[in-house]
Each structure stands twice: as C-alpha cells, then as structure tokens.
Amino acid sequence: MDLILSSAGSYPRIGDAPDLQRHRRAYAQRERGEISAGEFTKVENEVVAGVIREQIEAGMEVVTDGLVRWYDPYSHFCRGLEGATIDGLLRLFDTNVYFRQPVVKGPIRRKAAIIVPEYEFARSVSTRPVKPVLTGPYTLSRGSILEGGYRSTHELALAYAEVLAGEVRELSRAGAELIQIDEPAIIGHPEDLNVLEAALAAAGRERGAARLLLHLSFGDVAPLYRDLQALPVDALGLDFTYSPKLPALIADLGSAKPLALGLIDARNTKLETKESVFPVLDAVLPALKTGPTYLTPSCGLEFLPRARARLKLETLKRLRDGYLGGHR
Amino acid sequence: MSRQKLKRLGVELPLLPTSTVGSFPKTPELAEARAKYARKQITRAELEALEKKATEFWIRAQEEIGLDVLVDGEQYRGDMVAYFAELMGGFQTGGLVRSYGNRYYHKPVVVGEVKWPGPMTVEWWRWTQSLTRKPVKGMLTGPYTVMDWSFNDYYRDRRSACLALARQLRKEVEALIEAGAKIIQIDEPAISVRQEELPFAIEALHLTVDGLPAYFITHACYGAFETIYPDMLDLPVDNLDLAISNSALDLLKIFEKDPFTKDLSLGVLDVHSHSIETPAEIKARVMRGVRVLPPERVWVDPDCGLKTRTVEESRGKLAAMLTAVRELRTELA
Ligand SMILES: [Zn+2]
Numbered sequence: 001m002d003l004i005l006s007s008a009g010s011y012p013r014i015g016d017a018p019d020l021q022r023h024r025r026a027y028a029q030r031e032r033g034e035i036s037a038g039e040f041t042k043v044e045n046e047v048v049a050g051v052i053r054e055q056i057e058a059g060m061e062v063v064t065d066g067l068v069r070w071y072d073p074y075s076h077f078c079r080g081l082e083g084a085t086i087d088g089l090l091r092l093f094d095t096n097v098y099f100r101q102p103v104v105k106g107p108i109r110r111k112a113a114i115i116v117p118e119y120e121f122a123r124s125v126s127t128r129p130v131k132p133v134l135t136g137p138y139t140l141s142r143g144s145i146l147e148g149g150y151r152s153t154h155e156l157a158l159a160y161a162e163v164l165a166g167e168v169r170e171l172s173r174a175g176a177e178l179i180q181i182d183e184p185a186i187i188g189h190p191e192d193l194n195v196l197e198a199a200l201a202a203a204g205r206e207r208g209a210a211r212l213l214l215h216l217s218f219g220d221v222a223p224l225y226r227d228l229q230a231l232p233v234d235a236l237g238l239d240f241t242y243s244p245k246l247p248a249l250i251a252d253l254g255s256a257k258p259l260a261l262g263l264i265d266a267r268n269t270k271l272e273t274k275e276s277v278f279p280v281l282d283a284v285l286p287a288l289k290t291g292p293t294y295l296t297p298s299c300g301l302e303f304l305p306r307a308r309a310r311l312k313l314e315t316l317k318r319l320r321d322g323y324l325g326g327h328r
Numbered sequence: 329m330s331r332q333k334l335k336r337l338g339v340e341l342p343l344l345p346t347s348t349v350g351s352f353p354k355t356p357e358l359a360e361a362r363a364k365y366a367r368k369q370i371t372r373a374e375l376e377a378l379e380k381k382a383t384e385f386w387i388r389a390q391e392e393i394g395l396d397v398l399v400d401g402e403q404y405r406g407d408m409v410a411y412f413a414e415l416m417g418g419f420q421t422g423g424l425v426r427s428y429g430n431r432y433y434h435k436p437v438v439v440g441e442v443k444w445p446g447p448m449t450v451e452w453w454r455w456t457q458s459l460t461r462k463p464v465k466g467m468l469t470g471p472y473t474v475m476d477w478s479f480n481d482y483y484r485d486r487r488s489a490c491l492a493l494a495r496q497l498r499k500e501v502e503a504l505i506e507a508g509a510k511i512i513q514i515d516e517p518a519i520s521v522r523q524e525e526l527p528f529a530i531e532a533l534h535l536t537v538d539g540l541p542a543y544f545i546t547h548a549c550y551g552a553f554e555t556i557y558p559d560m561l562d563l564p565v566d567n568l569d570l571a572i573s574n575s576a577l578d579l580l581k582i583f584e585k586d587p588f589t590k591d592l593s594l595g596v597l598d599v600h601s602h603s604i605e606t607p608a609e610i611k612a613r614v615m616r617g618v619r620v621l622p623p624e625r626v627w628v629d630p631d632c633g634l635k636t637r638t639v640e641e642s643r644g645k646l647a648a649m650l651t652a653v654r655e656l657r658t659e660l661a
Binding site: 012013014015016024027028031071072088089091093094096097098099100220268269270302303304305306307308 | 422423424425426427428429430432435437476477479480481482521522524600
C-alpha cells in the first residue's frame with residue numbers, strides 16, 4: 001500500500017536562529033515604509049522557497065507553500081474581494097492565534113486571482129508536487145461579520161463558494177492535481193452539513209482533473225465521519241488528535257474516499273512514536289477501499305516553533321518508513 | 329451566602345463592590361525602562377525600583393478613584409502564563425511562535441515534572457497590601473490556562489499536565505493565604521476553548537482551592553457564557569467574573585433556565601475600546617445583572633485586564649464606573 005507523506009497547510013515562517021528571522025525583519029521594515037512592496041515580496045519568495053526545501057528535505061512527497069503570505073486564513077481571501085473589509089482580531093478556534101474578521105457589506109466579487117499566483121510561484125521552486133490550500137466557503141462565512149449583501153451566513157457561504165470556484169478552476173488549469181479546502185468551522189456546526197455540501201459542490205464545480213481534499217481540524221471529527229463520506233469532494237483529511245474513537249470508527253465503517261490521516265499533532269511539541277502511531281495505522285489502513293492514502297500533520301505546522309515543525313515532519317517520515325519496512 | 333463568607337474572613341464591602349480584572353497599563357516610565365532592561369542598559373534592581381514605583385502609582389490611582397478591592401496592576405509581569413512558567417520547575421522557554429501579523433512570542437514548554445519554586449507572587453502581594461488599607465486581591469493564572477498556553481513534552485496528556493499544575497499552584501494559594509490574602513482571583517481565560525475539557529478544568533481547580541479559607545474569584549474572558557454555561561457553575565469558586573459589556577446576552581433568559589448560583593462580577597467596561605463609557609451606559613449594564621440577581625451578589629468591574637489601554641483611558645473608564653456605581657448604591661438602598 002502506498003502511504004504518501006504530505007504537509008497539511010501552514011509552516012512556520014521564521015525560526016529562532018538569526019538567519020531564519022528575515023521574514024520578521026522585512027515585515028517590520030515594510031510596516032515602517034523602509035522597504036518597498038516589491039522588496040518584501042522578494043523576501044517572501046525566498047522564505048517560500050526555504051520552507052518548501054525544508055519540507056522536501058524532511059521527506060515530504062507533497063508540499064505546500066507554508067501559507068507564508070497569509071496574514072491569516074480569513075483575511076487573506078477577503079482582502080482581494082469587492083464588498084468585504086477587514087475588522088478586528090478574533091481567536092482562531094481553540095488556538096492562541098488570532099485572525100482578522102472579514103466584514104461583508106455587499107455582494108462579494110473576486111478582484112483578481114488570490115491563490116493562483118502563489119501556487120505558480122511555489123511550483124516553480126519545488127521539485128515535488130505542490131498542494132494549494134483554500135479556506136473553505138462555509139468556514140469563511142462563519143468567521144465573517146455579515147452587514148449586507150446577503151440575508152444569512154448560509155447565503156454568504158454560497159457566495160464565497162462562487163469566489164472559490166474561480167480559484168479552483170484556475171488552479172486546476174495551472175496544473176494543481178490536489179487542492180486542499182479547510183473547513184474547520186463545520187465541526188462545531190453539524191446542523192449545517194447541507195450548507196457545506198451545497199457550498200463545496202459549487203466551489204468544486206469546475207475542478208477538472210484536480211481532486212479536492214476536504215481537511216477538518218481543531219475539533220473531534222468522529223461524530224461527523226459518516227456524513228463526510230457523502231460530501232462532493234474526492235478525499236478527506238482528518239485531524240486525529242481530538243478523536244480517540246476515530247480509528248475504531250474508520251475500521252468499522254471503512255472509507256469509500258481516500259483519506260489523509262492527520263496523525264502527527266501539529267499543536268504540541270511532543271514527538272509521536274511507533275507505539276502511538278502504528279496501532280492506528282493497523283486499525284485504519286485495512287478499512288480503506290481506495291487510495292492513495294496520505295500521512296500528514298493534524299493541521300498546519302505554524303503553531304510550532306520552526307525547528308520542531310521540521311522534526312515533526314522527519315518523525316512522520318521515519319514512522320512511515322518503519323511501518324512499511326516492517327520494523328515493528 | 330458569600331457575603332457571610334467575606335464577613336467571616338473579616339472583609340466588609342459596600343453594595344456592588346468594585347474591582348478590576350488584574351492588569352493595568354505599564355506607566356510610560358516603566359515601559360521605557362523595560363525596553364532598556366531588555367537591551368541590558370539598566371540593571372534588574374533599577375527595573376525593580378521602577379516596577380515598585382509604578383505599582384504604587386496604581387495603588388494611589390485606585391484609591392483616588394474609589395475602587396473597593398484593589399490589585400497590584402501586574403506591573404512586574406509580562407505574559408500571564410510565561411510569568412509563572414519562567415519561575416516554576418519543569419518548564420523551558422520554547423521557540424518562537426506567531427500569534428498574529430508579525431507578532432511572535434516564546435511559548436513555554438513543559439519538559440519535566442512541574443514544581444512550585446516557592447512563593448511567586450507573595451512578596452509583591454505583601455508589599456502592595458502594605459501600601460493600602462483596602463483589600464488587595466491575590467492574583468494567579470489557573471492550571472487549565474497555564475496548561476493550554478504551554479506545550480507539553482512531558483505529561484501523558486493535557487489532563488495529567490493540568491492536574492499536576494493544579495497541585496503545584498495550590499501551594500501558591502496557600503502561601504498567599506498565609507501572608508494574609510483574603511480574596512484570591514484565579515484567572516482562566518482559556519477555560520471555554522474546549523468544552524469537552526471543562527470537567528478536568530473543574531477537577532483541577534478543586535485541587536487548587538478545596539478547603540482553603542479565602543474568597544475565590546475566577547475571571548473567564550469573552551465568550552465563556554455562551555459556550556460553557558451552566559456547566560461552569562461547577563467551578564469551585566465564590567465569584568465568576570464575566571464580560572457582558574460587548575454582548576447582547578439576555579441574562580434573565582439564561583438564568584431563568586439555569587439559576588446563577590454564585591456571586592457575579594459584571595464586566596461592564598469594554599477594555600478593547602478607546603472611548604470612555606458614560607455613567608448612564610454603565611448603569612444600564614449593571615442593571616442587566618441586578619434585575620436578575622439580588623444586588624448583594626453583584627460585583628462590578630471592567631470586562632478584562634486594562635493593560636492595552638492608556639493610563640488616562642483606564643482612569644477615565646474606572647472613574648465613570650465608580651460614578652455609575654455610587655448612583656446605583658443610592659438608588660438601590
Ligand atoms: Zn479576560
């Protein structure tokens with residue numbers, strides 16, 4: 001069986017060593033007006049290239065650009081929209097990270113491609129396939145303040161889906177084979193699964209040959225697992241760290257969709273061991289009816305210090321190789 | 329009931345006691361000194377002298393404004409978790425992680441058995457209390473929040489780390505009580521982030537406070553009510569401090585269904601806003617609580633620490649709060 005190693009989203013943009021602090025310094029210089037937007041983009045490009053190199057060195061077979069250019073998973077999308085502005089800080093789910101809340105005041109429309117140019121750059125500096133990441137329409141809607149243009153967060157989710165459909169179409173044309181859509185907000189709102197379903201169908205309508213991977217994190221996905229199988233996406237990425245019952249559930253129900261198994265805790269520094277990971281693989285893998293299967297961190301790695309993020313990916317590779325090599 | 333407890337402890341407070349959540353802005357002089365200290369341009373002793381001066385400034389300010397239960401203002405603390413993590417055994421300073429934009433911080437890591445290193449806040453409390461006849465609250469961060477805002481390399485799981493911290497923080501509470509503290513606030517701003525973990529957060533606080541003779545307050549930040557009421561009533565404290573300034577919560581409706589069983593500190597000042605509330609606005613917010621609970625059980629304070637406001641904004645907001653409360657005391661008497 002193939003087990004493909006992949007990142008699940010963000011990667012720390014700075015490290016503790018002085019030579020890894022370039023992004024932070026350049027950001028501050030940009031804020032003070034000491035360097036131009038072009039100069040800052042150049043630094044961002046170098047950091048993206050470094051982050052991709054680090055993932056590949058750690059053994060990842062599918063990489064991301066580390067979401068290095070994102071202020072946060074919400075405002076990054078809404079800065080490029082007509083009809084939306086950006087408001088104050090709010091806590092990102094149960095993390096200690098804050099995002100700026102979008103405020104929707106009227107019909108939203110994409111002014112220009114948001115993720116496509118970032119994807120194209122990342123691909124140009126990567127020797128491995130790059131997986132672009134989009135914040136999903138339902139989650140964007142849930143995190144937005146709605147002041148006009150739509151009557152409900154449900155309507156707004158469908159409007160965001162139209163915006164994202166354009167991104168998906170262009171990413172697919174640009175060569176993306178796998179596109180990750182993050183929808184953490186659905187975990188707290190299972191009553192909205194029908195909204196999520198409609199929004200994902202719209203967002204993925206023109207995906208062409210690209211496959212959509214729906215990624216869920218920041219909560220227990222086990223209660224939703226059965227319903228996720230019916231969603232109009234091609235693969236499911238699951239955070240295992242909140243769900244002690246998930247392995248048994250998958251073993252029991254199986255999966256008609258390929259899975260990305262988020263077994264490595266991207267929120268805590270403690271390193272996983274074969275004692276913690278192999279039993280889960282033993283339970284889950286026989287129940288998967290179709291591949292490929294991905295092994296990933298539970299979510300983006302930006303919650304960890306840079307050195308530890310790298311160590312987590314190296315651990316993932318060591319565990320995968322050990323498992324396939326039968327070193328029990 | 330809790331009034332009787334306060335009386336037994338020898339604390340007499342007026343109707344609608346006023347207090348603050350803990351932190352005040354660093355005075356400009358101290359902020360400058362902290363930057364200099366970070367650049368190694370002044371000594372630890374020089375910094376500490378200015379921390380004391382700033383603390384005294386805030387004690388005088390609280391007395392002038394007329395607050396009933398005072399705080400030391402946390403002039404000597406940076407982050408509310410890192411302060412304890414840097415002092416306790418079992419922690420290491422972690423690598424940099426981003427909190428938003430270009431802001432990074434060193435998140436502590438639990439690398440061994442956590443251990444109380446001896447009193448961490450007691451000397452400051454004792455010194456601050458010596459400056460005033462008003463009661464000064466003992467202030468510490470609760471076990472659940474210290475656990476949640478740290479990495480855990482050592483304990484089997486989050487619950488084990490939390491309970492171990494709770495046993496060690498109990499020693500700090502005991503030391504504060506031995507020094508004479510009668511009112512102790514244990515902050516748990518993280519308590520509502522994972523509802524499924526509330527049971528062990530409550531278990532932890534039991535380990536920290538059970539059987540100890542003090543009036544305990546827990547501050548939880550904005551959003552706690554919506555997510556963990558009424559289960560949060562099981563927290564073993566006398567007073568829950570909740571932000572209502574920014575929310576349109578219908579307390580009456582909530583309390584009709586599940587009666588509020590503790591004293592309630594109403595956070596009526598919006599600490600994230602520069603503008604100073606009018607006494608009329610504040611009175612309306614206090615009345616939302618007084619309509620549903622006997623006034624004897626209601627305290628009044630800002631909705632969180634004031635450290636992000638300026639000195640002048642903080643004074644202005646608190647003065648307006650006291651004006652409102654004095655009027656209400658007359659009207660309700
Ligand atoms: Zn607070």
